[in-house]
Amino acid sequence: MKIICIGRNYIAHAKELKNPVPEKPVFFMKPDTALLPKKNPFFYPDFTNDLHFEAELVLKICKNGRHIEEEFAHKYYDEIGIGIDFTARDLQAECKQKGLPWEIAKAFDQSAPVGSFLPKDDFKNLNNIQFSLLINNETRQEGNSKDMIFSFDQIIAYVSKFITLRIGDYIFTGTPKGVGPTKIDDHFEAFIEGKKLLAFNVK
Numbered sequence: 001m002k003i004i005c006i007g008r009n010y011i012a013h014a015k016e017l018k019n020p021v022p023e024k025p026v027f028f029m030k031p032d033t034a035l036l037p038k039k040n041p042f043f044y045p046d047f048t049n050d051l052h053f054e055a056e057l058v059l060k061i062c063k064n065g066r067h068i069e070e071e072f073a074h075k076y077y078d079e080i081g082i083g084i085d086f087t088a089r090d091l092q093a094e095c096k097q098k099g100l101p102w103e104i105a106k107a108f109d110q111s112a113p114v115g116s117f118l119p120k121d122d123f124k125n126l127n128n129i130q131f132s133l134l135i136n137n138e139t140r141q142e143g144n145s146k147d148m149i150f151s152f153d154q155i156i157a158y159v160s161k162f163i164t165l166r167i168g169d170y171i172f173t174g175t176p177k178g179v180g181p182t183k184i185d186d187h188f189e190a191f192i193e194g195k196k197l198l199a200f201n202v203k
C-alpha cells in the first residue's frame with residue numbers, strides 16, 4: 001500500500017507556513033514503512049531538531065481506480081480515520097530552499113502514525129467532520145473538514161489522474177493550523193467527533 005498526503009489544504013495552515021494558497025491540490029507520498037505499528041511508541045529521529053506534528057483526516061481506499069470522476073469519487077473510500085503527518089521542518093526548509101524533493105523530511109520510517117478508522121456511513125455530513133489533537137492533555141490542533149480547500153472527492157479525482165489508487169491505500173487530507181514542535185515524552189491523542197482513535201508516546 002501507499003500513503004498519499006495532501007499539502008496546504010487549509011488556508012489558515014498555508015498562511016502560518018507562509019505558503020501561497022494552492023490552485024490545485026499539492027500532494028506527496030510516504031511509503032508503507034512510514035506507518036507506526038499499533039501500541040508502539042514513536043522514536044524521535046536523530047536527524048532532525050525540529051520535528052513538527054500535523055494532525056490530518058485520513059481516507060482509506062476501498063476500490064481500485066484511476067481517472068476517477070469527482071461525482072463517483074465517494075465510492076472509492078469507505079472509512080475515515082486520523083493520522084499524524086510528522087515532518088522534519090528543518091530538513092524540509094533546506095529542501096524547499098534548494099528546490100529539492102521533500103522525502104527526507106516527510107517519508108521517513110514511522111512518520112505516519114494512523115489510528116483506528118470509522119465507517120464513512122457513520123458521518124451525517126462529510127463536509128462537517130470535527131477533529132482534534134491533544135498533546136499531554138492540551139488541545140494543540142482543532143480542525144473541521146468544512147475548512148478544506150479541496151474536498152475528499154476533489155482530492156481523489158485529482159490524485160487518480162496521475163496515480164492509480166488501490167484498495168488499502170491511505171490519503172492524508174491536509175492539516176489545519178496549529179502545527180508545532182514535538183518533544184520526547186509527549187503523549188499524543190487524536191480524536192474525530194470526540195472519539196479517541198489514535199494514541200502513542202514519543203520516546
Ligand code: MG
Nearest residue numbers: 054085174175
Ligand atoms: Mg501534512
